[in-house]
Amino acid sequence: MYSKKIEEFLKKRKISVGDRIEVDGGKGKFEGLLMPRIQGEADILVIKLDNGYNIGIKMQGAEVKLLEKAKPKKTEAREGKEKGDIAILGCGGTIASKIEYKTGAVYPAITPEELRMTFPDIERLASIRSKSLFSLFSEDMNAGHWKIVAGAVADELKDGAKGAVIMHGTDTMGYTASALSFMLQDLPAPVVLVGAQRSSDRPSSENEMNMLNAVYSAKKDIGEVCVCMHASMNDDFCHLHRGTRVRKMHTSRRDAFRSINSMPIAAVNYMNDRFEVLSPCRKRSPAGSLKLNTKMNDNVAMVYAHPNIKPEFLKSLSDYDGIVLVGTGLGHVSANPFGDKNVHSVLPAVRELIDSGIPVVMSSQTISGRLCMRVYTTGRLLMEAGVIGDGADWIPETAYTKLCWVLGQTKDMKRVRELMLTNIAGEINERSALMEGY
């Protein structure tokens, strides 16, 4: 998205994004591929040099020469014919978008050939197969997409893949990872989600490190859905997180992903064959034992409790099949136990919802820690009303995907409560991990 002026200038010279050009902005000539403008000033041309770095050159007064047109966009199916051990499934995100600047096309690297081109080291780690399921920003994904991913993983595992890697945007990666953890049980192989916090056109991108560690982890003896992302600000290693425990905790840092109320499964670095187990995980189930259950009810709302929240707001949710409250502290919303006339309790509205057959599940906006609704009167009143969650140490996002999945299995309130409070995929720890930090 360059300015109109620049676009016309380029059009006149028959130059498009992806073409090899030479630009002389007065401070020497630069040769490279014309990149699309992602951000910044409108009159700056962005060139990817052959060393991989991007450079911005002021358009004003620069001389621009076309050296070579980009190769035509590939038209073959976005699926390779190879049947390697590790299935790489693409959902979008920045992780593998490197190649789009080489061809000028907007699709990410996805055929085995393209992936090997983008991540040359992949070859010495594993034989691969690959498929693009869709290409979306992860904030656009919903339960329908979770089903597609779960089904595709099951297909690949049935078809002989010994591990799966899912390339995914980072924004809602935690939601997808936990949803898949419920949809794919008794896994005979690890399912590893991977993404990149930094656009792959930035020198600070961690996409290669994450991707290769994901493939490396997908070969291990793990029978769980995991997320593999940078663990530190350096390029030292990645953490392999349990799918039901992982959360994006920073908008931009490369070490944004953290396990909550649990240690990560492992610290991983393919470069020196490091796979340091940090907390026990499920091993691969026998081949053929995979239980694929994609039934999901997406008519579930997530409600953030806050001062001034109105009873009417809760009441307006009567058309949902389930509600996750992101409460305060140990699992609270305003319940006005002292009957103060200046308090606007939402307890009656919560009770109404539950009495009408809509399960209401608690989680905490503190993110870390375990719910305990027995300590204070507020919690006890909410429990009496039927709110589900006392004692659980799930994160809000996992409580959400779990309720969607549970409501896909049953609408019976008693059964919903039982299933919610039964640990299925590590989302409820019996005991809290002993951790210095949290």
Next chain:
Amino acid sequence: MYSKKIEEFLKKRKISVGDRIEVDGGKGKFEGLLMPRIQGEADILVIKLDNGYNIGIKMQGAEVKLLEKAKPKKTEAREGKEKGDIAILGCGGTIASKIEYKTGAVYPAITPEELRMTFPDIERLASIRSKSLFSLFSEDMNAGHWKIVAGAVADELKDGAKGAVIMHGTDTMGYTASALSFMLQDLPAPVVLVGAQRSSDRPSSENEMNMLNAVYSAKKDIGEVCVCMHASMNDDFCHLHRGTRVRKMHTSRRDAFRSINSMPIAAVNYMNDRFEVLSPCRKRSPAGSLKLNTKMNDNVAMVYAHPNIKPEFLKSLSDYDGIVLVGTGLGHVSANPFGDKNVHSVLPAVRELIDSGIPVVMSSQTISGRLCMRVYTTGRLLMEAGVIGDGADWIPETAYTKLCWVLGQTKDMKRVRELMLTNIAGEINERSALMEGY
């Protein structure tokens, strides 16, 4: 709330909570005050020993003797006549509830005399004055309570107090602290909120450490609203957090409170006169310069973005005067830039709200990190629609209280945007703090 059996047993002996008793459970005699049962087994009597520790003794087969009835409940006004330097204002919470077990009454320690009884060291730190504003669980508080607190602080400072300490429940302490930061500007003295994560009847309660450090901090040269809470799992020291930066990040740990996207103002320990500045803060403004502005609009909703969120959900918020989105990543909600037919974009609904004059403010559910809506198409589309927040590094709760306050000042959309994006009380850092962790 002991079992019926125990209650009858106690009644027969005319023993009530707060009385001094002697219990012989077979392993020696213990003398102390009978405490109310907060949690745990129903047949355990809880006794507060004179050394301050609580002990649980099995009722079954124990011998119990009444030594002394609790002193009758005080009836005088819940406000002392003393005019000490530090004003201690009570809002409720567990911080000062120790005394209720000594008198058998359910109100917290609040007169200067009671406070000195509960926290004997307070005397050598400062002369105090005190007042109970109300006594609520903090999850029941709303904008009306914030106004009462702000007004009371202003009154005390005008009346000669040289610092203020606010005893407050922990659940929504962050919301109140940030709300007060906007309502009380150019402060001639520090306003320090303090609470306790553990009930004061538990040996692990940190209420004394927090309280004394709060009083100690209230004497310092600070002109901001702060929160003083335990910094570590040990009884080492407290952190003094900026009111607009602090967040409860764990349901139960004593070190639950953290500064987000910023270092705390100081590490504090009154015991060895430690006041280690960690990040610069505003100094006391000259006496008389305080600006009290309690105008608040509480008709503001907070919406947590999640997969499956419905456009209709956003549309149903048209009666609010403002909305804070708790978006994903750098500040996103589903906007479907690729026009995928299986994506349920909320962008049109967001645009409708804004076009009808309702400001929509962005924040991120990652909690840490800065919003940047210029990197990806989703963010750019939301900005084009008029969503406010690009570049801000506020936490969701502070974005919320700020929008309430800004909408109390003006309804003009342009002015709302200007005020929201102007740093008022440290809620927007120009530069990100360099921090090893986050």
